Amino acid sequence: MSFSKKDLAVGTIIGLIVGVVAGSFVAPAGVDTTELEKGVNELEEQVKTLTIAINQKNSQISNLQSQVRELQLHIEELEKIVPPLRSLAEAHGILIGAAVDAEKLKRDAQYAETLSREFNILTPENAMKFDSVHPSRNEYDFSEPDAIVSFARANDMKVRGHTLVWHEALPSWIREGDFTPEEWRDILREHILTEAKHYKGQIYAWDVVNEAVEEDGSLRDTVWLQGIGPEYLDLAFRWAHEADPEALLFYNDYGAEGLGSKSDAVYNLVKGLLERGVPIHGVGLQMHVSLEEPPNPQDVAANIKRLNDLGLEVHITEMDVRIREPATEEKLAQQAKLYREMLEVCLSAENCKAFVMWGFTDAHSWIPGFYRGYGFALIFDDSYRAKPAYYALAYALAEGSNRASDASSENQDA
Numbered sequence: 338m339s340f341s342k343k344d345l346a347v348g349t350i351i352g353l354i355v356g357v358v359a360g361s362f363v364a365p366a367g368v369d370t371t372e373l374e375k376g377v378n379e380l381e382e383q384v385k386t387l388t389i390a391i392n393q394k395n396s397q398i399s400n401l402q403s404q405v406r407e408l409q410l411h412i413e414e415l416e417k418i419v420p421p422l423r424s425l426a427e428a429h430g431i432l433i434g435a436a437v438d439a440e441k442l443k444r445d446a447q448y449a450e451t452l453s454r455e456f457n458i459l460t461p462e463n464a465m466k467f468d469s470v471h472p473s474r475n476e477y478d479f480s481e482p483d484a485i486v487s488f489a490r491a492n493d494m495k496v497r498g499h500t501l502v503w504h505e506a507l508p509s510w511i512r513e514g515d516f517t518p519e520e521w522r523d524i525l526r527e528h529i530l531t532e533a534k535h536y537k538g539q540i541y542a543w544d545v546v547n548e549a550v551e552e553d554g555s556l557r558d559t560v561w562l563q564g565i566g567p568e569y570l571d572l573a574f575r576w577a578h579e580a581d582p583e584a585l586l587f588y589n590d591y592g593a594e595g596l597g598s599k600s601d602a603v604y605n606l607v608k609g610l611l612e613r614g615v616p617i618h619g620v621g622l623q624m625h626v627s628l629e630e631p632p633n634p635q636d637v638a639a640n641i642k643r644l645n646d647l648g649l650e651v652h653i654t655e656m657d658v659r660i661r662e663p664a665t666e667e668k669l670a671q672q673a674k675l676y677r678e679m680l681e682v683c684l685s686a687e688n689c690k691a692f693v694m695w696g697f698t699d700a701h702s703w704i705p706g707f708y709r710g711y712g713f714a715l716i717f718d719d720s721y722r723a724k725p726a727y728y729a730l731a732y733a734l735a736e737g738s739n740r741a742s743d744a745s746s747e748n749q750d751a
């Protein structure tokens with residue numbers, strides 16, 4: 338081990354201080370000890386002052402900690418008082434719901450508990466899609482969606498069936514299928530009749546056809562369009578109605594929430610279906626939105642209104658509000674505002690009957706997997722704590738109920 342000059346100097350000073358403090362210092366000839374003693378006394382004073390300051394800070398910290406604990410208890414008490422969304426929604430005759438993952442429902446008790454506590458309608462996120470229930474031509478497997486449907490029944494929740502006809506979630510025998518137009522027709526007919534009959538009487542609303550329209554308003558070039566032609570849309574609705582005459586039948590799409598070429602095309606599509614006497618009862622507005630491009634509430638209201646004029650219902654079917662990481666308090670507040678605005682648009686439209694989100698906890702959402710750098714899109718965080726968006730929905734529902742009861746008491750007074 339070697340010492341530098343600096344080490345030796347520091348060592349000497351420490352030695353001198355220790356010596357002075359211990360009172361055993363014998364000054365080498367020619368060293369003035371009064372200066373050193375003064376220095377040591379000053380240091381001791383400083384240490385005392387610092388110790389007092391540290392003690393004060395420590396007691397401030399523990400004061401703050403106990404205040405935080407008290408506030409947390411207060412919040413927990415308040416959380417218990419806020420009624421679940423489903424009971425607030427019932428006062429409006431509106432359904433509030435979420436998409437459900439079959440695996441999570443099976444394995445995560447808190448997921449299941451939150452779902453049944455808060456919502457009165459659910460949508461299987463993937464379990465009813467073609468590749469899931471009809472993996473090969475002569476094989477159907479309804480085990481997953483059956484479990485979801487019985488959960489819904491046990492908890493007095495309605496079910497949105499999703500979805501009978503889509504260009505995605507197709508098994509390879511369809512994606513790579515080489516069939517004649519008659520065969521394509523038979524395949525789709527058999528698929529729709531089998532699935533919709535399996536759930537006859539248990540589905541409140543079916544998304545019969547999903548995402549058939551392109552951004553520019555043209556019909557999307559799907560296996561169904563290629564195999565059958567544009568009449569596959571009419572046929573799908575007729576077959577679904579034949580299988581389950583009680584179910585409400587919906588056309589469902591994204592990017593057609595407000596006004597614009599795509600929502601015009603959807604409007605014209607469903608108008609055409611109605612004119613041809615095809616059984617269709619509503620339009621699903623998916624509402625996968627972001628803070629960067631929020632939907633305009635007036636446009637969404639105008640779109641819902643023109644669908645009402647056609648005699649159609651509207652459901653918000655898949656709302657989520659993706660946030661670019663990191664999720665700051667400001668972004669969470671903007672998210673809450675957006676959820677609230679869309680719910681308020683729905684509440685003030687007489688034909689908007691359901692408000693469904695594409696999940697409910699950030700612990701399970703399709704967003705991080707599909708939109709790089711985005712997440713935090715739902716109303717509970719990943720430990721099932723209610724986010725500002727949750728309270729914004731509760732507030733909109735509670736405020737709306739007050740308005741509704743104010744109006745009815747005014748009517749009684751009159």
Ligand code: XIL
Pocket residue numbers: 462463547623655703
């Ligand atoms: C998504 C699911 O959330 C994902 O888990 C799956 O991998 C792909 O599909 N529009 C729809 C939904 O109609 O069915 C999609 O769901 C999301 C976009």
